[in-house]
Amino acid sequence: MTDKTPAPRIPLTPHTPHTPLTVLGAGAMGTALVRAWLAAGHPVTVWNRTPARAEALAAEGATVARTAAEAVSANRLVIVCLLDDASVGAALDGVDLTGRDLVNLTTGTPADGRTRAAWATARGARFLDGGIMAVPPMIGDTDSGGYVFYSGSSALFTEHRDTLAVPAGTRYVGEDPGFAALHDVALLSAMTGMFAGVSHAFALIRREDIAPGDFAPLLASWLTAMAPAVHLTAEQLERGDYSHGVVSNLAMQVAGNATLLRTAEEQGVSTELLTPYMGLMERWLAEGHGEEDGTGVVELLDVGRGGAGA
Structure with missing residues (x-):
């Protein structure tokens, strides 16, 4: 019979103001995290595959471990901030994680988070995945305004909330270990789309006597004014009614796209950043949804429900 007795936890007084911790990874983000915890008075043990980066933190008060195993053994709370999920597996291969609280701040996918959670749990650790919404x-x-999404063990998050909040704000998004990465990537995907639009806008004015510096405030204020539209999209999705609250219907939007494309042609600007989205709008219109908003495009993108890539 398998022994299901919980692994013993390393003693630590709950809510200790200066919880000692270990950080694996001393790249730009890892270094910023270490410095934040050191500045707040937390004893920090750090390890990095390239020792010189970790050694630079020794002068600031960090204890440098020679190996990842040594670093992990030093403290119950272990923060991992490496290049990718494969790096996490390589660094912790063969390392005893029994009784550790493992918080993975390495950028990954939802599947990475779920798989790594199962991997850590099988090795006797509690696990929390994180998605950092900030730059160093x-x-x-x-x-x-920077913060970190966390998902996974709610008990781990509750116990270490104050410590985790030192470098940046915290937002716990659920027990599913994949949710932190999912929230992270969803926001980054929206940002990518926004930057695509920004690039196209600047390309349109580039050859004219319009200073980018003068145009930038207009662009920023317009994007800010349009941003609240996400709330209407969310409401339409939750209602299942894409005609709710429509201001400019899909038929009108598609008709207006012709002007955007013609202007790009006149300015000698490629339309490759616009046409994929416009194509989806036209497909939803062709299916008889002209009086709705453009929210139906979400359905076309949902491959699992027979969307664009099905």
Whole structure:
């Protein structure tokens, strides 16, 4: 019979103001995290595959471990911030994780998070996955607006919430270990689409006597004004009614696309950033949804429901 007795946890007084912790990874983000915790008075043990990067933190008060195993053995709370999921597996291969609280801040996919959670649990650790919504200069700056999505063990998150909140804000999004990465990538995907539109806008004015610096505030304010539309999209999706609250219907939007394409042609600008989305709009219109908003495009993208890639 398999022994299901819970692995013993390493003693630690709950809510200790200066919880000791280990950080695996001293790249740009890992270094920023270490410095934030050190500045707040937390004893930090750090390891990096390239020792020189970790050694640079020794002068700031960090304890440098020679190996990942040594670093993990030093503290119950272990933060991992490496290049990718494969790097996490390689660094922790053969390392005893029994009784550890493993918080993985390495960028990955939802499947990576779920698989790594099962892997860690099988090795006697509690697991929390994270998605960092910040760049290194924002870490440790309480006014930067940066935060980290966390998902996985709610008990781990609750116990270490104060410590995790030192480098950046915290947002727990559920027990499913894949949810942190999913939230992270969904927001980054929206950002990518926005930057595509920004690139196209600047390309349109590039050859004219319009200073990009003068145009930028107009672009920023317009995007800011349009951003609240996401709330209507969410409401339409939840209602299952894409005609709810429509201001400019799909038929009108598709008709207007012709002007955008013609202007790009006149300005000598490629339309390759616009046409994929416009093509989806035209497909939804052709299926008889002209009086709706453009929210139906979400259905076309959903491969599992017979969408664009099905």
